[in-house]
Amino acid sequence: MSTSYVTLARQVGLMAEMQTVANNVANVSTTGFRREGVLYSEYVQAGPPGRESVSIAAARARTVDLSQASVERTNAPLDLAIQGEGFFLVETARGERLTRAGHFTPNENGELVTPEGHLVLDAGGAPVFIPPEAQAISVAADGTLSADGRPLAQLGLVVPVDPQSMKREPGQLFATEAGTEPVIEGTAILQGYLEGANVDPVLEIARMIEVQRAYELGQAFIDRESDRRSKLIDTLTR
Amino acid sequence: MQSLKIAATGMSAQQLRVDTISNNLANMSTTGYNARRAEFADLHYQQMARAGTINAADGTVLPTGVQLGLGVRPAAISVDLAQGALSQTNGDLDVAIEGRGFLEATLPNGQPAYTRDGGLQRTGDGLIVTSDGFPVVPDIVVPDDARSISINAEGEVYAYFADQVEPQLLGQFSLVGFSNAKGLEALGSNLFAETAASGPPVVGLPGEDGLGTLRQGYLEDSSVDAVRELTELIEAQRGYELNAKVITAADQMLGATTQIR
Secondary structure (H helix, E strand, O other): OHHHHHHHHHHHHHHHHHHHHHHHHHOOOOOOOOOEEEEEEEEEEOOOOOOOOEEEEEEEEEEEOOOOOOEEEOOOOOEEEEEOOOEEEEEEOOEEEEEOOOEOEEOOOOEEEOOOOOEEEEOOOOEOEOOOOOOOEEEOOOOEEEEOOEEEEEEOEEEEOOHHHOEEEOOOEEEOOOOEEEOOOOOEEEEOEEEOOOOOHHHHHHHHHHHHHHHHHHHHHHHHHHHHHHHHHHHHHO | OHHHHHHHHHHHHHHHHHHHHHHHHHOOOOOOOOOEEEEEEEOOEEEEEOOOOEOOOOOOEOOOOEEEEOOEEEEEEEEOOOOOOEEEOOOOOEEEEEOOOEEEEEOOOOOEEEEOOOEOEEOOOOEEEOOOOOEEOOOOEOOOOEEEEEEOOOOEEEEEEOOOOOOEEEEEOOEEEOOOHHHOEEEEOOEEEOOOOOOOOEEEOOOOOOOOEEEEOEEEOOOOOHHHHHHHHHHHHHHHHHHHHHHHHHHHHHHHHHOOO
């Protein structure tokens, strides 16, 4: 029996992997989206003494690809892209969250918010206020936001202490329980640009075909196993 | 089965992007039109195995868990409020706003509406109205016998008469600013209405508080950049095809599933 179960575990994992491919492709135009992947781990069941053990592959972990995506020019003064590692810090109802999606706008009170309405925080953890009469807003590479040449705030850029502990949330947000620390150097903020999704269509389609073929292989294996077993029953009951 | 639905959310997102682009391209020559851009956000994540779950076999803790995304949704269609180029028209009631302000007009139901389309007209009574005939606030009436009118950068409207050397001041346009002009609701016909997200209108005179100044004889062109729209159109089309490809593959996998004996 274990032959079919081992294959079934693999099929379930492949279905989940297909779902991550579909999600990556669906988000190919989502600003600041990070592609995800599934990792399989081996689940070993010890056999009786002297016999070989059974090893089952199960989708037990996922990966978040944090590599840099390409940036696109939008010319909007409050579209900010991060070049290098780091995240913007935003305040949600559930606590502080990290995001790479830098499409910001002032809200009705003049505070800088994301399209979902979450407050963008500065390096000191306070909301960023943009005076309504400000004409020219410029953001320097180090995150210093100035209106008409007068510095207003410095946008906070942080990195999670433990990148593996990051949990995804809707709206390109990441939650981290381990805490964050400020980015020291090597990261620049580009004003008038947005970072796209780091989904590579070629890679995703290749992975999709691979998953599909592996799934069909598994299916053929289950068929073959079923044939073998019915032949066995035929032979034994003749 | 999820993959099919996820790819479908991707297809409808790309469809929305094409809709936005086609509206931008259709308004390439609309006075004072601002290009729109569709913004997307990822959907909720399904927790297959929670991070921190204790692995039953040997008591180790899963460091990352398995989270599966469920697709994409439109987050916002934001207005690109960049100043469009000005084109010279020489019309004496054509005013372009150089700055972030809006002209205020009164709709027939008495509600205020805001516009950047400065192609103004005169009614039979000499009242200055927008191109759709809505009176501009404050009311400015141009007398019939005025030889010509001039509007200065501060929005003051002067009329010149054949029998007078000195021009006569008829009134002064006001401009309106918002904390978040991207939050305005588009009403069509180049008009916008206040919303809770835009903040209350702040009325001022041209030249004050960064609202901008007026320029007579010019109109603000549409801020649509055709090159950018076309490259985005190609991207959207390819994105659509990629998602369709995922649907085909997911369908074939499900086809294989139904043939299990």
